[in-house]
Amino acid sequence: MEELTTGVRYAVTDRHGGVSAAPFNSRNLGGATADDYQDVLRNRELTARQFGLAADRVVWMRQVHSATVARVSAPWGADAPELDAVWTTEPGLALAALGADCAPVLLADPVAGMVGAAHSGRVGTLTGVVPNLVAAMAEAGAEPARMTALVGPMACGRCYEVPAAMREESAAVLPEVRATTRQGTPALDLRAGISAQLARAGVGSVRQDARCTIEDPDLFSHRRDQPTGRFAAYVWLAH
Template structure:
C-alpha cells in the first residue's frame, strides 16, 4: 500500500496567521492515499464501500501528517444534525452521532468528512480550543455552526478570538435545487432569498451554500474565511457526492478536514 504522492492538505491563510504555532490544520484532498477506482486516493470514509483496510491506512496517513498515532484521531458519525460533541483525553475512538467536535486537548486531532458539504475548522489559539464542523444545508440552517462556537466557549474560548475557515465544498455554480428547497430557506428567513439565483430549469435555482455559511459565521461574531474551492468540478483533488450521483456511480469517497492544538 504505497502511493508515491505525499499527503498534501490545503491550509487556510486565516487560520495559519491567527493560530501560528498553537495549532496545525489541513483540508485534505485525494492526494496521498491508497484507495483505488471510485475511491482513488485518500478516501477516509468508513461509511463508503471501500476496502476497510484502505480507509484505515488513509486515516493513519492523515494522523502521520499531524505527527500523532491513529488513536489520536477523533471523528463523528455524521447525520446532518446541529449537534456537537466535546472530546478530550479520554477519547476511545467511538464515533458518536453528531456533526461537529470541539476540544481543548493538545495533540488530539479532530476531523470531519465531506464530499460537497462544507467543512469548517475553528481555532481560538489563546484559549487552546479547536473545533471542526460538517455543514451541509441542514446543518447550516439548523445551527451547527453557532452550536460549535458555543461549545468552544464552554471550553474557555471567546468568539471574538475565534477564526473559522470553510474548506472545499460545492459552489453555487454547481448546486441546483428545486422550488421546495428555496421555500424552506425563505420561510426560515426572507433575507435568504439572496442566496438563490434562477437556473436554466424552470422553477429551480442555484444555491450559494458557501455564502450562507460564511455569513452565519460572521454574524455569530467570529473571523471567517472561505477558501472558495468547489468540489464538484475538481475530480483530481476532491470527492463529490453530487458528481457521483449525476454520473450514476454506485458510491463515492470522502475527504477529511482536521485540526489539532499543539502541546
C-alpha cells in the first residue's frame, strides 16, 4: 500500500498470500475464473483487511473489455453491470481493477476528491476506456492537469506477441502500440499506447509499475499460465 498522491492510497496485489488452490494459487481475486468462488471471496476479504479496508467497501467490476465508464457510490455486489472503468468521490470506497496481462490503470485528482480505476486490455485500449475515464471525471469537475495516473503491471511489448495483421490494425488506431518481441515477431505495447492516451488527455503525472506479467512469476498471467487467477490494483480516497 502506497500513496498515489495527496490523500489517495493505492495498492497492487501479487499472487501470494491467499487461500486458492492450484492453478489459482493463492491470492486469486478474479470472480470470473474457474476458482472456487468462496475462496475468491475469502481472498478479497483478507486483502481488504490487509489494506485497512472493509471488504464490503470495495467496488468490483464485471470486466468485459469495453470502453464503458460509470460513477459509483457503493459496491454493486453480485449485480455488477458489464463495464471496465469506474470513478467515485466517496472517501474510503476502494475501486479495484483486475488484471492478468491487461493493464489496471488508476487515476486521482486530490483537489476534486476523485479517484478512478480502469481495466485496459487490447480492445479496451483501442476503444479508449482510459480516455473515457479521464473525460468522465473531468466532466464532473476534475482537472486532467491535476491528475496522477498509475499504469499497472501488464504484458510488455517485448512479450505480447500477436499476428501481424492484428498489430497493423491496432497501430492504425493507436500508433504507439506497435512493437516487436525479443524474437523479432509482431507485438503490441499497450503500456506505450495507454501512456500516450494519458498524455494526450492532459494528465499531469503518469506513474508506471513497469513489471511484465508474463515475465514476473509473482503475478498472474493468462498468456503464460492459463487457466490462472487475477491480481488487482486498488485505489481509494483516504478518510
